[in-house]
Amino acid sequence: MTPPSPFQEEVYAVLPFLRTAPAALHEAFFARAIRTEVPAGRYLCMEGDRCLHLPIVLSGSARIYKSGWQGREITLYRLEPGDSCILTASCLIGNHDFPAFAVTETDVVAALIPAASFHRWLGEYEAWRTYVFGLLWNRLIEIISLVEEVTFRRMDARLAEHLLKLTEGGPGAIHATHEALADELGTAREVVSRILKEFERQGWVTLARGLIQVCDPHGLLGKARQG
Amino acid sequence: MTPPSPFQEEVYAVLPFLRTAPAALHEAFFARAIRTEVPAGRYLCMEGDRCLHLPIVLSGSARIYKSGWQGREITLYRLEPGDSCILTASCLIGNHDFPAFAVTETDVVAALIPAASFHRWLGEYEAWRTYVFGLLWNRLIEIISLVEEVTFRRMDARLAEHLLKLTEGGPGAIHATHEALADELGTAREVVSRILKEFERQGWVTLARGLIQVCDPHGLLGKARQG
Structure with a gap:
């Protein structure tokens, strides 16, 4: 057995199921996946784009957001290592246009899976289906939580919580x-x-300009819990 | 060839792909699907429930909603004929609890697909995968639109639009x-x-009590378009 290549090691770290996947899926994955590096601040997808590949993030992060009236925006979710853009997957499946914007927040390394392989593996490999449906499920739940949050919570509570997330509490x-x-x-x-x-x-x-110093996280936590 | 049964006719009307599906899927579907009638106002699923079947609505409608602080609610989406509850599908796939409430708004007739069949067919039949992924896609898009709507639009515009939807314009x-x-x-x-x-x-x-009479739909339309 040849030892794993550096690219394989990168992929295993975020998609551990591939280590134990059927040999045929393993082989197909590494034959088809294309490693790519994208610098920070680059658009991966614009609203209305056609998607040709499913990107699986190996390192770095990207932000998926909608843009609304008067230049306002809202983050729908982030792609972190091991994530794939399920909206892209859905576009590939249904042959739709991409319904949001995706932009890299840091330098990103990703594995690109061509649309045709993505489709074929869904039919052929249980492990691949489980991975893809798992992503879909997690996003649906995340976006439903976002609906709840935006509908029911006050902005001051949401901002307090967001600041605490950024300082890790x-x-x-x-x-x-x-x-x-x-x-x-x-x-x-x-x-x-x-x-x-x-x-x-x-x-x-x-x-201060461009800087927020959190000095009393307990105060913020109390506000975040108010609703 | 035997003529279609009344149940088959009901199913064909909302899932036309089954008419031309592979004989094996067609046979499995009608061997496994259970026809059920649910009166209006009945809970199909409560938050935290385990799902054992995927319901496909043949007639009537059900409302899927989240419930928030202080008794407030928001409709996530509706199940209409041909729809299936994709949150249920996701629960079946990931073995999760149901994350919302589902209640019938009218009398509903549905075909129930047992979880095990739902799973097996995803691996076996392209036509079934296409149907299920199509549902997932449509819901994701619908829920993302809801995020946009709740985030960016004013409540008076949303209410004006909703009233017009109820009177069909x-x-x-x-x-x-x-x-x-x-x-x-x-x-x-x-x-x-x-x-x-x-x-x-x-x-x-x-x-009047329990009654809203729309007399100037153009006025409402102007408000709905304001943002």
Whole structure:
């Protein structure tokens, strides 16, 4: 047995099921998958694009978002290592146009699976079906949670929670503009600025240009839990 | 060839692909599918339930919704004839609990597909995969549109559009409480009542207990298009 190539090692790290997959799927995967590197800040897909490959992220992250009236945006989900863009998969399956925007947030390494192989493996390999349906399921649940969040929760609670996510729950510095935070949560910059000023008045954060310093994570947590 | 049974005719009407499906899928479908009738107002699934069957709606409609803080609700989507509950499918696939509520709005006739058959056919029949992935795709797109709608649109525009949907774009009577309209759109009853009063002041609707009379659909349309 030849030892795994560096590309195989990269893939195994995020798709462990491939290690134990049927030899035929394993062979087909590495015969068809194309390794690609994409720098940060590059559009992977624009709304209305046709998709030719399914990208599986090996390292880095990409943001999938919708853009709305008056330049507002909302993040639908992120692709992290092991994720694949299920909207792309759905486009490949149904021969539809891509319904959102996808942009790399960091340098990304991905394995591209050609549309024809993606399709054929769905019929041929249980392990591949399980992987693809698992992705679909997780995204559906994530997007339904987003509907809940946007519908039922107050923006101040959502922003408090988002700040805590960025500092991993502790005190810390967040390098982000109010605009970027607004685009994450689907609101206007003015709304974010107003809420941050209130958080500052409460002593939970201090604000400087392009910088939010979380100094009282407990205060933010209390706000996040209010609804 | 024996003529189709009444059940087969019902199924063909909503799943035309079965007429031309491989004989083996056709045979398996009618050997396994169970015809069931559910009266209006019955819960099909509660949040946290385990699903044992995939229901395919043959007639009637069911509402899939999330329930939030303070008794608020929002409709995620509806099952109409030919639809199947893709959240149920996802639960079957991933062995998860059902993440929402499903309730019949009218009397419903459905064909129930046992989980094991649903799974087996995904591996065996291209036509079945195409049907199931098509459902998944449509729901994902619908739920992403809902995220957009809730995030970017004003409630008065959404309510105007919803009233027009209920009267099919024309003038007409809507028998619904303000509470039911609020639960549809994910807001509070008071918000719906306030907006409806404003619509009445504009002369677009007249209000009575449990009744909204749309008298100026053009006025509502203008509001719906404002954002």
